[in-house]
Amino acid sequence: MSDGATVGVAALLADARVCVVGGSGGVGKTTTSAAIAAGMAARGLRVAVVTIDPAQRLATALGLDELDNEPRRIEPARFAAAGLPLEGELWAMTLDPKRTFDELIEKLAPDDATREQILANRVYRELSDAIAGSQEFTAVAKVHELAQEGDWDLLVLDTPPSRNALDFLDAPDRLSAFFDGRALQTLLRGGGAGLRLIGRGTGLVLGLLKRVTGAELLSDLSDFFRLLGGLLGGFRERAEQVEALLRAPGTQFLLVTSPEREPIEEAIFFRQRLKAARMRLGGTIVNRVHADELEGEDGALADLPALLEREAGLSPPLAARVAVAFADEHALARRDAANVIQLAKRLGPGVPLLQVPLLDGDVHDVGGLVRLQAQLFGPMRDG
Numbered sequence: 001m002s003d004g005a006t007v008g009v010a011a012l013l014a015d016a017r018v019c020v021v022g023g024s025g026g027v028g029k030t031t032t033s034a035a036i037a038a039g040m041a042a043r044g045l046r047v048a049v050v051t052i053d054p055a056q057r058l059a060t061a062l063g064l065d066e067l068d069n070e071p072r073r074i075e076p077a078r079f080a081a082a083g084l085p086l087e088g089e090l091w092a093m094t095l096d097p098k099r100t101f102d103e104l105i106e107k108l109a110p111d112d113a114t115r116e117q118i119l120a121n122r123v124y125r126e127l128s129d130a131i132a133g134s135q136e137f138t139a140v141a142k143v144h145e146l147a148q149e150g151d152w153d154l155l156v157l158d159t160p161p162s163r164n165a166l167d168f169l170d171a172p173d174r175l176s177a178f179f180d181g182r183a184l185q186t187l188l189r190g191g192g193a194g195l196r197l198i199g200r201g202t203g204l205v206l207g208l209l210k211r212v213t214g215a216e217l218l219s220d221l222s223d224f225f226r227l228l229g230g231l232l233g234g235f236r237e238r239a240e241q242v243e244a245l246l247r248a249p250g251t252q253f254l255l256v257t258s259p260e261r262e263p264i265e266e267a268i269f270f271r272q273r274l275k276a277a278r279m280r281l282g283g284t285i286v287n288r289v290h291a292d293e294l295e296g297e298d299g300a301l302a303d304l305p306a307l308l309e310r311e312a313g314l315s316p317p318l319a320a321r322v323a324v325a326f327a328d329e330h331a332l333a334r335r336d337a338a339n340v341i342q343l344a345k346r347l348g349p350g351v352p353l354l355q356v357p358l359l360d361g362d363v364h365d366v367g368g369l370v371r372l373q374a375q376l377f378g379p380m381r382d383g
């Protein structure tokens with residue numbers, strides 16, 4: 001195996017302290033984040049991965065059912081048993097956005113009384129639900145907190161299942177708008193911009209007005225502004241730090257996409273946005289690529305039924321059916337290959353591109369993560 005012939009994730013993340021795994025919905029961000037964290041822990045690093053809504057079976061497999069919003073160390077034996085000894089440490093957590101947000105308030109509040117008042121304020125509760133619900137900010141805020149407080153070699157951040165993979169690049173802005181009351185003011189003036197700033201959908205305003213009405217609304221609102229006003233400086237600073245973390249030299253984005261048209265378009269758009277925001281794209285991972293079993297020898301398809309009859313002893317009708325199924329798969333592999341070529345062309349030479357095959361069955365246990373890890377990292381080097 002020639003060294004450096006293929007770029008694996010370890011090379012892409014050689015200088016990274018934070019790895020943000022982005023991409024459109026359902027392409028494999030969460031499983032890839034976990035597999036990347038495991039692979040780096042196997043290579044001796046102390047790694048924490050912040051996952052967002054992992055599939056239940058994956059969470060259970062990793063021992064992530066305990067939801068205390070802090071990373072927990074994953075028993076190395078789980079991975080050793082699946083063939084991946086962890087030389088370093090693997091820690092993982094599932095993000096609790098609401099809790100992360102409240103914790104932020106707790107840190108910034110000048111005293112206990114203010115903190116309690118804010119957390120109990122109904123306007124705060126409605127708005128913070130909306131902010132936390134959008135998850136983008138809280139995810140980055142959590143990583144920022146871990147980076148400050150813990151002694152990690154690498155933090156891996158999964159990103160929320162949003163239809164628009166770019167949402168979370170605006171997260172620090174949204175937060176600033178929330179904390180200086182801009183979002184609420186715009187919202188109260190009835191402007192659409194406020195809605196876009198603080199969340200998705202108009203249900204938020206309706207919900208807020210339904211729950212907090214009349215005189216109570218006024219007093220809660222004025223409390224809200226007074227209380228948050230005191231925290232404003234701290235909030236701004238925090239939002240700036242979070243934004244700085246996204247731009248830090250040690251932060252690498254990895255973009256996951258499937259080989260289908262739409263996610264690819266989104267990936268390209270995401271790349272442009274990252275560039276404009278001066279954030280680093282370490283590489284692109286094309287996940288769930290159908291393998292080309294024929295390796296370009298398409299002529300073999302025509303001979304397949306005869307081959308199946310002769311070599312596998314299949315009856316002619318069965319051989320024909322198997323050949324058709326195989327041809328369908330092959331067509332997908334051809335389509336994927338063409339899309340990947342397009343993607344590589346449009347991304348340009350500066351962005352390493354890694355392909356991960358569609359594995360048999362879902363990746364929902366440690367064994368699956370280890371297999372995915374092997375695809376992402378290539379073979380382990382000896383010694």
Ligand SMILES: Nc1ncnc2c1ncn2[C@@H]1O[C@H](COP(=O)(O)OP(=O)(O)OP(=O)(O)O)[C@@H](O)[C@H]1O
Pocket residue numbers: 024025026027028029030031032055159160161162287288356357358359360361362363364372
């Ligand atoms: N290479 C692969 N081969 C086979 N299955 C895969 C592969 N990668 C991911 N999967 C499966 O695809 C599904 C989606 O993966 P995952 O949940 O990681 O996507 P996601 O991008 O985090 O989704 P969301 O946007 O909803 O958060 C899961 O069932 C996962 O097990």
Ligand SMILES: [Mg+2]
Pocket residue numbers: 029030031052053054158159160161
């Ligand atoms: Mg996910």
